[in-house]
Amino acid sequence: MSDTPFAAIILAAGKGTRMASDLHKVLHPLAGQPMLHHLLGTIDALGAARAVVVVGAGRDQVEAALAGREVAVAVQEPQRGTAHAVRQAEAALAEFSGDILILYGDVPLVTAETCARLLDRLNAPDAPGAVVLGFRPADPGAYGRILAEGETITGIVEYKDADAAQRAVTLCNSGMMAVRAADLWPLLGQIGNANAAGEYYLxxxxxxxxAAGRPAVVVEAEPWExxxxxxxxxxxxxxxxxQGRRRARAMAExxxxxxxxxVWFAWDTQIGRDVVIEPHVVFGPGVTVADGAVIRAFSALEGAEVGPAALIxxxxxxxxxxxxxxxxxxxxxxxVKNASIGEGAKANHLAYLGDGSVGARANIGAGTIFxxxxxxxxxxxxxxxxxxxGxxxxxVAPVTIGAGAIVAAGSVITRDVAPDALALARPDQGQKPGWAARFRTRMAAKKAEG
Known part of the structure; x- marks a missing residue:
C-alpha cells in the first residue's frame, strides 16, 4: 500500500428515517458491532492517520459510541448534499496534507483491500486527480452512473438527472473516493447545486x-462491498x-x-481447525473456539472461550x-457465566454454573445450581x-467443594466441604406404611359425596 499518510472522512449525516428507529442509523449492529465500527476497523487496519465522522442529528449517540477512540466528529446542519457534508470535516483536517479517503457510514462492507487499491491508484506514477469506486450490480436501478473511457471518467451523473442513454450504462457510482487534501478543499468550494435536488453533489x-488538468479514474469493486x-x-x-462470507471463510480455514x-457469527468470532458446528448455533461477540471442539445444535455463545476438543x-x-x-x-x-470449567470436567444436563470454577475431571449432576x-x-x-x-x-456461594469430595444428590450446601469428604445436606427420609392407599380411599369417598 502507498506510504502517503491518509485520513478518512465517514459521512453519516443522513436522517435514516426509513430505519424507523431512535438509534442513529450507523450505530445499528452488523454481526454484533455497529456498522460505523466496521468501517473504523477497516481504516484502522490500513493505518489511517486521522478519521472524521460527519453527522447530522444524533451527534450525542455517535460521540458516545466513539468514546475512547481518536475520531473527530463534525456536524452537517442542515443537510445540503454529500459535497456539503465533506466540507464540514475541513476544520478537523485543517493541518492534514495527505490523502483523503471518503467513505459512507451506512456502507459498512467495503474491505481494507479495496480501500488500499483506491489509495494506491491515487499515488500511481501517472498521478490521477481523484479515484472513484465503481461497481456493476445485476440491477443498476437508481444508482448514479459513471461514464468512462477505459478507467478515465468522463462524467458522473445522478440517476434522476440522467437521460435514457446514461441510464443504460451499467457502471455505477458508490460515492466512495480517494483524493488529495490539497485538491479536495479548494475544489469543494467550486461545486454548485444546479441539479434536480438543489444539493451539492460530491x-x-x-x-x-x-478540468484542473488531471484525470479522475475509476476502480471497480464487487457489488456486495x-x-x-x-x-x-x-x-x-x-x-x-x-454472514455468508464469514461462513465460507470458516469452512475454508x-x-x-x-x-x-x-450458523450466525459475530464480527470477532475466532474458530479453530477441525471444529464442528452443528445447525442453529449463534455466536455473540467475544467468542474463541479452539481446535477440535464441537458445538452442537441450538447453542448460544457470547464472550466465551472454548478449549480444544471440548463438547458444547x-x-x-x-x-x-x-x-x-x-x-x-x-x-x-x-x-455457564463467568466460570472456568477444567479439563475433562462434565456438566451434561440442566445446570447453572455462575461465578466459580470447576476442577479437572469433576462431574456436575443434572439440576445443579451455583x-x-x-x-x-x-x-x-x-x-x-x-x-x-449429585x-x-x-x-450456596461463597462455598468450596474440595478435590475428590462427593455431594449427595438433593443437597443444599452452605458450608465448605473438605477434600474426599461426603456432604449430605437433606432431611432423613421417613415412611408411613399404607398411607397412600388410605389417602386414595378417603379422597375417592369425598369425590363420590360431592
Whole structure:
C-alpha cells in the first residue's frame, strides 16, 4: 500500500428515517458491532492517520459510541448534499496534507483491500486527480452512473438527472473516493447545486479535478462491498452478505459447518481447525473456539472461550466469562457465566454454573445450581478436581467443594466441604406404611359425596 499518510472522512449525516428507529442509523449492529465500527476497523487496519465522522442529528449517540477512540466528529446542519457534508470535516483536517479517503457510514462492507487499491491508484506514477469506486450490480436501478473511457471518467451523473442513454450504462457510482487534501478543499468550494435536488453533489468533484488538468479514474469493486443500509430490510440483507462470507471463510480455514446457513457469527468470532458446528448455533461477540471442539445444535455463545476438543451443547448457553477447558463437556440446557470449567470436567444436563470454577475431571449432576447472588453481591463457588456433585444440588456461594469430595444428590450446601469428604445436606427420609392407599380411599369417598 502507498506510504502517503491518509485520513478518512465517514459521512453519516443522513436522517435514516426509513430505519424507523431512535438509534442513529450507523450505530445499528452488523454481526454484533455497529456498522460505523466496521468501517473504523477497516481504516484502522490500513493505518489511517486521522478519521472524521460527519453527522447530522444524533451527534450525542455517535460521540458516545466513539468514546475512547481518536475520531473527530463534525456536524452537517442542515443537510445540503454529500459535497456539503465533506466540507464540514475541513476544520478537523485543517493541518492534514495527505490523502483523503471518503467513505459512507451506512456502507459498512467495503474491505481494507479495496480501500488500499483506491489509495494506491491515487499515488500511481501517472498521478490521477481523484479515484472513484465503481461497481456493476445485476440491477443498476437508481444508482448514479459513471461514464468512462477505459478507467478515465468522463462524467458522473445522478440517476434522476440522467437521460435514457446514461441510464443504460451499467457502471455505477458508490460515492466512495480517494483524493488529495490539497485538491479536495479548494475544489469543494467550486461545486454548485444546479441539479434536480438543489444539493451539492460530491460526484461533481472528479470532473472538477479533470478540468484542473488531471484525470479522475475509476476502480471497480464487487457489488456486495458497496451494499448500503437505509432500512431494516437492507440491514438484514447486508447481514446476510456478511454472514455468508464469514461462513465460507470458516469452512475454508478448516471448520465443518453442517448447515452453514443456520450458523450466525459475530464480527470477532475466532474458530479453530477441525471444529464442528452443528445447525442453529449463534455466536455473540467475544467468542474463541479452539481446535477440535464441537458445538452442537441450538447453542448460544457470547464472550466465551472454548478449549480444544471440548463438547458444547446441544441447547447450551455460554455467557461472558465462560472458560471451557480441554475436552470438557457442557451439555443440554447448561448455562455457564463467568466460570472456568477444567479439563475433562462434565456438566451434561440442566445446570447453572455462575461465578466459580470447576476442577479437572469433576462431574456436575443434572439440576445443579451455583447460588451465586445474594441480592447484593455475586459470590463464587469453587469445586476441586475430581469432585462429584449429585443431581439437584444447590451450592450456596461463597462455598468450596474440595478435590475428590462427593455431594449427595438433593443437597443444599452452605458450608465448605473438605477434600474426599461426603456432604449430605437433606432431611432423613421417613415412611408411613399404607398411607397412600388410605389417602386414595378417603379422597375417592369425598369425590363420590360431592
Amino acid at each position: 460526484t461533481d468533484l472528479p470532473m472538477l479535478v479533470h 458497496v451494499a448500503g443500509v437505509n432500512s431494516r430490510a437492507e440491514l438484514a440483507a447486508v447481514e446476510a452478505l456478511w 478448516g471448520a465443518t459447518l453442517i448447515a452453514p446457513e443456520t 451443547g446441544p441447547y447450551a448457553r455460554l455467557r461472558p466469562g465462560a472458560r471451557i477447558g480441554r475436552a470438557a463437556h457442557i451439555g443440554n440446557f447448561v448455562e 447460588c451465586n447472588y445474594d441480592g447484593y453481591f455475586k459470590n463464587r463457588t469453587e469445586i476441586g478436581a475430581g469432585a462429584f456433585v 443431581s439437584n444440588s444447590a451450592l
